[in-house]
Amino acid sequence: MSAQVETPATDRAPGSHRSGGDRLESYALGLVLAVILTAASFAASSSSHVWGPSIPVLLAVLAIAQMGVHLVFFLHISTAPDSTNNILSLAFGVFVVGLVIFGSMIIISNLNHNMMPMDQLMDIHKQR
Amino acid sequence: MSSVVDVASDEIPDGIPLSERGPASVRVVAAFGFWLFLLSDIIIFAALFAAYAVLSGESNGGPTAGDLFDKRHVFIETCCLLASSFTCGMMMIALERREAALTYLLALVTAALGISFLYLEFSEFADMVHRGAGPTRSAFLSSFFTLVGTHGAHVTAGIAWLFLMMAQIGTLGFRPMVIRRMICFSLFWHALDIVWIGVFTVVYLGAHA
DSSP, X not given: OHXXXXXXXXXXXXXXXOTTSOHHHHHHHHHHHHHXXXXXXXXXXXXXXXXXXXXXXXXXXXXXXXXXXXXXXXXXXXXXXXXXXXXXXXXXXXXXXXXXXXXHHHHHHHHHHHSOOHHHHHHHHHHX | OOOSOGGGGGOOOTTSOGGGSOSOOHHHHHHHHHHHHHHHHHHHHHHHHHHHHHHTTOOTTSOXXXXXXXXXXXXXXXXXXXXXXXXXXXXXXXXXXXXHHHHHHHHHHHHHHHHHHHHHHHHHHHHHHHTTOOTTSOHHHHXXXXXXXXXXXXXXXXXXXXXXXXXXXHHHOSOHHHHHHHHHHHHHHHHHHHHHHHHIIIIIIHHHO
16 A cells, blocks of 8 residues: 555646745746856856866766756756656657767768768779 | 646545546646657757757868857857746746736746847848858858757747737636646747757857867
């Protein structure tokens, strides 16, 4: 019986805050965090205090952190039992997004790597 | 005015087995369905991001990303969109409290911030085309205009939707159907802001890093 008590009465819709929580507080906190992360991204992109080659990684980390802030504080996505459907579909979406973006980048860079340099390609065409 | 949030009224009491509870309330089903749509929309953006990532170096002897983008301009655009995301949240709180005047005011602020974002984006596009860096110049610029333009088209659609919702609140009032549509709108608007984080990081800041 205890397992049945654990299950929520209904699922929670994405975007709706858990009852009792202060939504205004959530939005304000989200805004503060998002502003800090945005300012950090813009500052980091032209910073001379950070080792140059590490800046793209830093920007990626800041962007992913800000996306997380938006999901939690603006869209109110959580891992609570009543929003399992929301978080699982989000996980699937993130999986497909990663597959599309990184898959394309790997395949195209591999093709670029294997392609004959353009001047050699031109020579072959001229010899015909 | 009865209860502030109507969710409570259609909640099924505890103690009924899961198999006998029936389908979830319309509000949950509608929002969840819209959430699935948003995820598929984000996958469209993922395809455009992939195209941009692959083609961003192919400038065909024309202007490169580093030459074209003004970071200050993009920072203002980002601030507009972030602020409009926040006022959209405030509007949803006003809506739940059934405060019509405040809802209209916050919707107007949200739309104004969205329109100023679009104005900045459009002036940037016009300036680029004027300088001979239009979408036909190189593969890099084609993918840039497709990615950023698709986001701009979504924002335009969002603003049109918001005005439509204001008209519906005016004519139909705070009935559950209208509230559901407003919830879907707020999800859409926040999701666009999440896509914009990817755009300004990959396209604009990535060009300078």
